[in-house]
Amino acid sequence: MRVNADFTQRVAVHFDQTAWVASPAAGVERKMLDRIGEEVARATTIVRFAPGSAFSAHTHDGGEEYLVLDGVFQDETGDFPVGSYVRNPPTSSHTPSASKGATILVKLHQFDPKDRTEVRRSINGGGDIDLFKDAHEDVQVQCWAAGEQIELDAGKGLEVFVLEGSFIETGEEFGVWDWLRLPPGSRSTAIAGEGGARVWIKSGHLSGMI
Template identity: 65%
Template structure:
């Protein structure tokens, strides 16, 4: 399966215009933002767990990174409420569940195979114009708050993803709102303008130059 698999192209996926796709587990659905592979895939998705749903135990050979958008996401390592940002590195294993339901933004199989760094940040408990979540030689991940009407210069030599958590912004003629996703290819230089209510966005940059050539 290949969805938005050309990382040299700019992509916009609007939450309201994309469909939920059932996963192999009852009660777990996905909106696929990009994907290379079948059930085990390099992928970016919004995943919705119905109350009481679970996913079978599995190992993340390529790592997993997620941000809880709604509800509480659980596994044997804890209960992660809205705003929790978690990085489970390659070789990590867990059994996800959502007793009361949950929605997460998740990325799979994009880690350096040697990465063993675990991260857990409660972003709901911290408010700042820029909240760093993770940074290494390959990528930078943060949550940014853009003031109403602010013009934001974007320089993305290594590519960038921007996911709207609150508010919205305009870029290159497109307007993005809550839970919309923008992917900019390596070498992009552009400007975004926050809407009247400002914008709170999850931003990941630098990582798209590390996509394998045969992906």
Template identity: 70%
Template sequence: MKLNADFSRRVAVHFNDTDWVASPAAGVERKMLDRIGDEVARATTIVRFAPGSAFAAHTHGGGEEYLVLDGVFQDESGDFPVGSYVRNPPTSRHTPAAAEGATILVKLHQFDPDDRRQVHVNAQTRTEPVVPLFRDGTEDVRIETWAPDAPVKVDADGGCEVFVIEGGFVESSESFSRWDWLRLPPGSVLGGRAGPEGARVWIKTGHLKSMV
């Protein structure tokens, strides 16, 4: 499968305009944002776990990072409530589940093969305008809070992804609201304006240079 696999182009996916698709695990559904591959894939996905659902134990050969959007996500290492950002590096193994249900934004098979850093940040109660989540020589991952009607500018020289956690913004005359996703190619600049209620967004920059 190839979905939004041309990383030289701007791509926008609006949460309310896409359907949930069943996964191989009972009670687990997803909305695919981009994907190269089948069940083992380089992928960016919104995944919804019904209460009591789980995936079988598996190893992430290419790493996994996720942000908990709703509910409580779980595995052998503990419970991860809303606002938790987790990086499970290549070769890590777990059995994901959600006893009471959860929704996550997850990115798979996008790590440096030599990366072995485990990361866990709970950003839910953080109130600063920029909450750093992860940074290395290739990528910068963070949560930003934009004031109501504030102009927005994000350097996307190495590519950029923006996911709306709360609120909304306008870019290129297109409006983005809760759980919408925008990907800009390398060499871009995100220029826009926060909505009247402001916005809280997850941002990753710098990581798409090798994809074009």
């Protein structure tokens, strides 16, 4: 399966314009942002867990990072409420579930194979947050003031996911849970909406994809 798999191209996915697709696990649905592969895939996905749903135990050979957007996500290590950011490095394993339901943004098989850093933290409380940085990638939460112009330098690729508010880029408006991917070597400008914007932004990680 290949979804938005040409990393030389700008890609925009709008949450309200994208259908949910059933996964192999009962009660678990997905909106695929990009994907290369079948069930074991390099993937960026919004995943919705119905109350009581779960995936079977599995190992993340290429690592996993996720941000809880709604509800409470769970595994053997505990409960992760809205605003939880988690990085499970390559070779880690777990059995994910959501007894009361949850929605997450998740990225799979995109880590440096040598990465063994675990991250578990909350993005709640507002403000800019540095979530993770190494030679391979830089992950942040940024707050943009109303009307602010932000230069998006995608020298090695960049993704922006809207958590709150909105912004406009190349004349296209992005609202809550919308996603933008800019290809390596490109630059662009975002203009925050009237209410500002709070975004999850990841850069530096796509140069090897083209």
